[in-house]
Amino acid sequence: MRINFESCDLCGTCVSVCPVDAIEISEYRAIIDREKCTNCGLCLKVCPAQAIVKE
Numbered sequence: 001m002r003i004n005f006e007s008c009d010l011c012g013t014c015v016s017v018c019p020v021d022a023i024e025i026s027e028y029r030a031i032i033d034r035e036k037c038t039n040c041g042l043c044l045k046v047c048p049a050q051a052i053v054k055e
């Protein structure tokens with residue numbers, strides 16, 4: 001999973017649903033930790049901006 005920085009509005013929804021705490025939001029961007037991410041797809045489903053892409 002990867003977050004498209006141009007679409008992401010830093011709403012935080014993905015962070016609250018990730019079961020393994022793989023997403024962090026800083027002041028400027030949301031980042032998925034690839035080491036932690038299990039590709040469960042939850043964040044992708046809930047992102048209101050469709051900013052998360054599978055790759």
Ligand code: SF4
Nearest residue numbers: 008009011012014047
């Ligand atoms: S849910 Fe989508 S728009 Fe919101 S912080 Fe996550 S990636 Fe960005």
Ligand code: SF4
Nearest residue numbers: 018037038040041043
């Ligand atoms: S795919 Fe699942 S594990 Fe990976 S960042 Fe999204 S919610 Fe977290």
